[in-house]
Amino acid sequence: MPAxxxxxxxxxxxxxxxxxxxxxxxxxxxxEALAGGNTAIALLGNTIPTGAILVVLITLFGPISGAHFxxxxxxxxxxxxxxxxxxxxxxxxxxxxxxxxxxxxAHLMFDLDLFQLxxxxxxxxxxxxxxxxxxxxxxxxxxxxxxxxxxxVPSAVGLYITAAYWFxxxxxxANPAVTIARSLSDTxxxxxxANMPLFIVSQIAGSIAAFLYCNWQFGKNAE
Numbered sequence: 467m468p469a470x471x472x473x474x475x476x477x478x479x480x481x482x483x484x485x486x487x488x489x490x491x492x493x494x495x496x497x498e499a500l501a502g503g504n505t506a507i508a509l510l511g512n513t514i515p516t517g518a519i520l521v522v523l524i525t526l527f528g529p530i531s532g533a534h535f536x537x538x539x540x541x542x543x544x545x546x547x548x549x550x551x552x553x554x555x556x557x558x559x560x561x562x563x564x565x566x567x568x569x570x571x572a573h574l575m576f577d578l579d580l581f582q583l584x585x586x587x588x589x590x591x592x593x594x595x596x597x598x599x600x601x602x603x604x605x606x607x608x609x610x611x612x613x614x615x616x617x618x619v620p621s622a623v624g625l626y627i628t629a630a631y632w633f634x635x636x637x638x639x640a641n642p643a644v645t646i647a648r649s650l651s652d653t654x655x656x657x658x659x660a661n662m663p664l665f666i667v668s669q670i671a672g673s674i675a676a677f678l679y680c681n682w683q684f685g686k687n688a689e
Contacts, residue, residue: 470530472553478531479557480564482523486535487568487647488575489519494654495576508654509631517628524620533620536641537561538673542605545677558643565647573651584649584656588636593661594668596636601672602679603630604640609680642666 470478490512497511524533532549534540537558544554573580604626611622630638639645639657645666649659657665 472556475531475553476556476560478527479534479560480567482527482531482533483535483561483564483643484568484571485523486516486519487565487644488571489515489568490644491569491572491648491651491653491655492575495572495578498654509637512637512655513628513631516631517624519624520627521620521624524623528620531557535561535564535643536604537643538601538641538669539605539608541670542609542673542677545674561643562646565643566650569647569651572653578653582650582652582656584652584658586652586656586658587661588657588665589661593636594664596634597639597665597668598672598675600630600634600636600638600640601669602676604638605673605676606680606683609676610684613680613684636665639665640669640672642669645669 493515494508494512497508501508501511523535527533527535532543534543534557540549540554540557540561543549544551549557570580573582604623607622607626608619611619615622627638627640630640639648642665645657645662648655648657649662
């Protein structure tokens with residue numbers, strides 16, 4: 467694999483996360499506009515593009531930066547010793563800024579106000595548990611697929627998120643950068659800023675639990 471500069475890696479994390487959020491928010495706006503009030507159809511219109519774009523983005527940027535696009539994933543790779551603390555911090559900053567930029571691009575594409583705060587309530591123990599489960603499953607999918615079939619990671623992640631949109635009560639944010647960015651969009655995909663911190667806590671908890679579990683489950687010397 468060719469070596470890439472730090473700037474190229476950060477660029478991949480920025481652009482990849484921006485395109486991910488443009489897809490999440492843009493498809494949410496389009497889905498809601500075309501669904502005629504049917505929330506299930508709107509969610510389906512949000513789900514399919516998100517799963518699809520993840521396959522594309524991870525395939526495209528994976529060889530450059532690892533295609534984290536997610537501070538929870540970066541945290542796990544830091545715990546695994548595959549990225550140092552300084553680079554982890556820069557990855558997270560690139561992801562958060564990229565996510566916000568992607569939301570703003572979606573707003574502009576649909577002729578909406580650029581700066582918004584979401585009023586969509588997503589709170590309560592059911593939502594927090596859902597985010598823990600969603601992030602646990604995402605990280606386990608990544609680490610398990612890396613262990614046994616690395617070339618399948620893009621498809622595995624896309625398929626997992628497609629499923630998790632529907633089997634989790636929170637519709638599977640599973641990503642602190644996504645959560646922050648979606649708090650800045652008062653659209654179908656939004657989350658009220660006041661609800662954001664406990665979502666992020668739940669996501670971090672889920673990612674750490676997955677890291678510990680995968681060390682045992684997929685370790686070469688697991689018994």
